[in-house]
Amino acid sequence: xxxxxxxxxxxxxxxxxxxxxxxxxxxxxxxxxxxxxxxxxxxxxxxxxxxxxxxxxxxxxxxxxxxxxxxxxxxxxxxxxxxxxxxxxxxxxxxxxxxxxxxxxxxxxxxxxxxxxxxxxxxxxxxxxxxxxxxxxxxxxxxxxxxxxxxxxxxxxxxxxxxxxxxxxxxxxxxxxxxxxxxxxxxxxxxxxxxxxxxxxxxxxxxxxxxxxxxxxxxxxxxxxxxxxxxxxxxxxxxxxxxxxxxxxxxxxxxxxxxxxxxxxxxxxxxxxxxxxxxxxxxxxxxxxxxxxxxxxxxxxxxxxxxxx
Amino acid sequence: xxxxxxxxxxxxxxxxxxxxxxxxxxxxxxxxxxxxxxxxxxxxxxxxxxxxxxxxxxxxxxxxxxxxxxxxxxxxxxxxxxxxxxxxxxxxxxxxxxxxxxxxxxxxxxxxxxxxxxxxxxxxxxxxxxxxxxxxxxxxxxxxxxxxxxxxxxxxxxxxxxxxxxxxxxxxxxxxxxxxxxxxxxxxxxxxxxxxxxxxxxxxxxxxxxxxxxxxxxxxxxxxxxxxxxxxxxxxxxxxxxxxxxxxxxxxxxxxxxxxxxxxxxxxx
Numbered sequence: 001x002x003x004x005x006x007x008x009x010x011x012x013x014x015x016x017x018x019x020x021x022x023x024x025x026x027x028x029x030x031x032x033x034x035x036x037x038x039x040x041x042x043x044x045x046x047x048x049x050x051x052x053x054x055x056x057x058x059x060x061x062x063x064x065x066x067x068x069x070x071x072x073x074x075x076x077x078x079x080x081x082x083x084x085x086x087x088x089x090x091x092x093x094x095x096x097x098x099x100x101x102x103x104x105x106x107x108x109x110x111x112x113x114x115x116x117x118x119x120x121x122x123x124x125x126x127x128x129x130x131x132x133x134x135x136x137x138x139x140x141x142x143x144x145x146x147x148x149x150x151x152x153x154x155x156x157x158x159x160x161x162x163x164x165x166x167x168x169x170x171x172x173x174x175x176x177x178x179x180x181x182x183x184x185x186x187x188x189x190x191x192x193x194x195x196x197x198x199x200x201x202x203x204x205x206x207x208x209x210x211x212x213x214x215x216x217x218x219x220x221x222x223x224x225x226x227x228x229x230x231x232x233x234x235x236x237x238x239x240x241x242x243x244x245x246x247x248x249x250x251x252x253x254x255x256x257x258x259x260x261x262x263x264x265x266x267x268x269x270x271x272x273x274x275x276x277x278x279x280x281x282x283x284x285x286x287x288x289x290x291x292x293x294x295x296x297x298x299x300x301x302x303x304x305x306x307x308x309x
Numbered sequence: 310x311x312x313x314x315x316x317x318x319x320x321x322x323x324x325x326x327x328x329x330x331x332x333x334x335x336x337x338x339x340x341x342x343x344x345x346x347x348x349x350x351x352x353x354x355x356x357x358x359x360x361x362x363x364x365x366x367x368x369x370x371x372x373x374x375x376x377x378x379x380x381x382x383x384x385x386x387x388x389x390x391x392x393x394x395x396x397x398x399x400x401x402x403x404x405x406x407x408x409x410x411x412x413x414x415x416x417x418x419x420x421x422x423x424x425x426x427x428x429x430x431x432x433x434x435x436x437x438x439x440x441x442x443x444x445x446x447x448x449x450x451x452x453x454x455x456x457x458x459x460x461x462x463x464x465x466x467x468x469x470x471x472x473x474x475x476x477x478x479x480x481x482x483x484x485x486x487x488x489x490x491x492x493x494x495x496x497x498x499x500x501x502x503x504x505x506x507x508x509x510x511x512x513x514x515x516x517x518x519x520x521x522x523x524x525x526x527x528x529x530x531x532x533x534x535x536x537x538x539x540x541x542x543x544x545x546x547x548x549x550x551x552x553x554x555x556x557x558x559x560x561x562x563x564x565x566x567x568x569x570x571x572x573x574x575x576x577x578x
Binding site: 185 | 379381404413
């Protein structure tokens with residue numbers, strides 16, 4: 001199966017690889033069944049636990065006669081979800097819109113700034129501390145201010161953006177700096193010949209941009225995607241926090257707003273229904289980001305390769 | 310080693326002789342902070358030959374190599390490097406290090422043609438494939454580096470070095486991460502494919518210097534000392550008695566130079 005090597009029989013490094021491939025080829029029977037079983041357990045066990053908890057909850061509410069404005073039964077929450085679906089779905093779309101728009105802006109801003117920082121020391125030194133300040137200040141504290149200065153929708157969006165922005169910036173910056181030094185030197189040796197027409201500073205700049213594109217960029221990708229996974233969840237949190245801060249004052253219609261509104265009206269089943277939708281949104285965002293990252297890295301990066309095995 | 314000799318014909322065909330091959334002279338001394346790391350020395354690397362540079366870890370072997378390559382060093386080097394033809398060395402030097410430095414997101418062919426891609430020129434795929442054939446990796450051209458063994462990856466690095474077709478080749482402990490059999494094989498392959506170029510081989514392995522070099526030097530804080538090598542041309546046969554004797558002598562001199570800290574603990578630099 002392999003190339004005509006120099007000396008196949010005397011090539012010790014090949015035999016482990018060969019046996020690994022053999023075991024893979026032989027794996028479509030018993031080990032595959034074992035894998036399927038593990039997979040079934042990993043999906044099945046949480047589902048069973050979920051069913052038990054829901055059943056326990058339902059039984060408790062019925063037997064103890066808990067009023068629905070204190071703790072609604074799962075069946076009632078489900079019924080409310082269906083009855084209020086048009087309202088809730090509108091809110092869901094609103095929250096999703098804010099979250100993804102905030103995330104998209106955070107990606108553009110975070111990656112853009114990280115690239116700028118990597119190209120120029122001066123920019124890095126002047127801007128990075130402020131990015132950190134922006135991050136360590138709890139957004140809940142900024143949200144009321146944003147709501148004063150901006151229209152509500154923009155304020156909510158800004159809030160989502162600020163929280164999601166930092167993990168992307170810091171991870172991408174780290175990634176851009178994490179290229180093997182020796183690799184960069186190899187790059188200098190083989191690729192940095194500056195065009196004859198270019199002055200020295202322009203040559204340096206071109207070399208940096210090239211290094212960014214061919215080496216730092218791909219090397220930073222896994223870090224960026226790690227940041228994206230965190231940022232996805234944080235953008236949702238940011239949106240929710242801002243909506244809650246806007247609260248009764250605003251005319252908002254996101255899921256968090258529905259939760260506050262339901263609380264005021266003691267419509268606890270609807271509050272639960274909105275909560276369920278919010279948590280599902282979080283799960284879906286996380287899964288989407290994981291799938292996206294796996295798709296980009298599966299050909300070469302260790303993290304994705306080991307998942308495939 | 311029937312396989313290796315069978316490759317010889319293919320290898321010679323692909324590896325075009327580089328244009329003018331310069332000799333290199335390095336003169337200078339090295340400081341680490343205020344302390345002197347090595348005394349003023351003169352290193353002659355004759356054109357088209359292998360020069361071995363032996364020494365204990367941390368003595369500054371790699372510094373000399375990096376100075377020739379024009380790379381940054383942690384050591385302050387006071388002196389100069391000259392090529393025999395008086396032209397600058399920039400763009401005429403290729404480097405192969407202990408780690409293969411393959412880029413994990415490009416396939417093997419993409420790694421071999423990396424230099425051309427970086428310079429924005431069209432990579433010569435046919436030549437790259439021919440070089441991959443000469444290192445015995447034709448079938449792996451489309452694989453990613455993580456799918457290859459350490460020895461195979463080092464062969465890719467060798468193919469990439471050859472792809473650059475530079476007259477001066479700097480080898481910084483290029484085979485020390487390989488196991489003994491693989492190392493012997495790589496030495497033969499490199500000796501054959503890099504013939505005719507000016508090669509500086511930095512190593513802490515006396516056997517490697519004794520096997521591959523036309524001339525070898527022992528580096529210490531006091532400077533360079535010439536080492537005795539067999540008269541036979543490299544690559545020397547592993548079972549050749551002259552080679553074995555020379556290797557043993559080199560080893561003895563290394564230990565005499567650095568009693569105590571020498572090679573017992575200095576292997577992994």
